[in-house]
Amino acid sequence: MNIGIISDIHGDHTALETALDRLDHVHEVQHIVCAGDLVGRGPKPDHVVERIRQRGIPTVRGNHDEWAYPLSAENKAFLRNLPLDWRGTFDGTTIYMCHGKPGNNLWGLYRDHISDTLLNMMLESLNVDVLITGHTHVPFLARVKRGVVVNAGSIYTFDTARFTSHTYGVLRLPNLEFEVFDLTCEPGERMRI
Numbered sequence: 001m002n003i004g005i006i007s008d009i010h011g012d013h014t015a016l017e018t019a020l021d022r023l024d025h026v027h028e029v030q031h032i033v034c035a036g037d038l039v040g041r042g043p044k045p046d047h048v049v050e051r052i053r054q055r056g057i058p059t060v061r062g063n064h065d066e067w068a069y070p071l072s073a074e075n076k077a078f079l080r081n082l083p084l085d086w087r088g089t090f091d092g093t094t095i096y097m098c099h100g101k102p103g104n105n106l107w108g109l110y111r112d113h114i115s116d117t118l119l120n121m122m123l124e125s126l127n128v129d130v131l132i133t134g135h136t137h138v139p140f141l142a143r144v145k146r147g148v149v150v151n152a153g154s155i156y157t158f159d160t161a162r163f164t165s166h167t168y169g170v171l172r173l174p175n176l177e178f179e180v181f182d183l184t185c186e187p188g189e190r191m192r193i
Contacts, residue, residue, distance in 0.1 A: 001091040002027055005169040006057075007035035007099075007134030008154035010064065011042020015157045016051060018183055019168045026187045027170050031090060035134030035152070036062025036099035038079065039069050041160055049075040060086050062099040062134065063106050087128070091173040097132040108135035109149065111142065120144040130176065139167050139180040139191065148176045157183055167191060 004023035009016050023029045034057050039045035041064075049071060052059055061082035071079070084105060085098045099105040102122060109119075123131055123146035131149040139153035152169030166183045180191045 001031075001173045002029040003090060003095075003171040003173065004029035004032035005035065005132055005150065005152040005171060006032065006155055007152050007168075008037040008062070008137055008156065008164070009034075009042070009048050010037055010040045010154070010156040011045035011048055011069075012156035012158055013042075013044035013047040013051065015155045015166070015183055016048055019155050020051070020055070022181065022183075022187050023168065023170070027181075029170060032057050033086070033088070033095075033097055033132065034059040035097055035132055036060045036082070036105065037064045037134060037154075038062070039071070040064030040067065041162070042156055042158060045069050046071050046075055049078055053078055058086050058088065058097070060084060060097055060099050061105060066105075093130060093173045093176070094128040095130040095132060096126045096128040099133070100135040101133065102126060102131070105135065109133050109151070110136055110138065111140040114142075116142065116144045119149045120146045123147050123149070130171065132171075137163050137165055139165055139169065141178045141180075143176070148178060150178045152180060155183065165191075
């Protein structure tokens with residue numbers, strides 16, 4: 001089973017549509033999940049929230065999703081009601097998803113700031129096989145004894161002072177293989193992490 005992972009869209013509807021199209025038609029994923037920050041900075045936040053709602057994509061609340069933006073009443077309500085974290089099971093694999101780190105959407109997990117021991121402890125305490133995060137805009141994969149911690153990076157492609165990786169990910173179950181793909185490259189061209 002293939003799970004598509006998107007995060008940090010930041011109102012970039014065009015990049016979102018490209019990622020969804022590739023996940024559906026190039027990678028043929030069975031499910032898509034989103035690690036938050038649907039809005040903020042980008043030109044079409046209402047379109048992004050509407051598309052996520054239409055597709056019924058499980059999504060957690062990013063830090064930008066808590067701020068006021070010019071959105072429709074329905075989309076504002078949707079963002080307000082997003083959970084801080086999400087748990088699910090696909091193909092017997094347990095998954096925990098949050099925007100930043102468990103219990104906090106303002107602080108991210110940067111690979112060079114955390115040890116494998118800490119990540120393994122997180123997975124153990126959450127009692128899951130996979131931890132999906134976002135927020136940092138930097139893709140990473142950490143394989144530890146208990147499972148994997150993954151970050152697909154950020155989707156948005158517009159110019160901004162904040163770094164963006166222009167990436168989305170595919171998690172393959174039950175092997176816990178994770179690949180990251182660059183939206184600015186040819187479809188299916190993966191990025192090494």
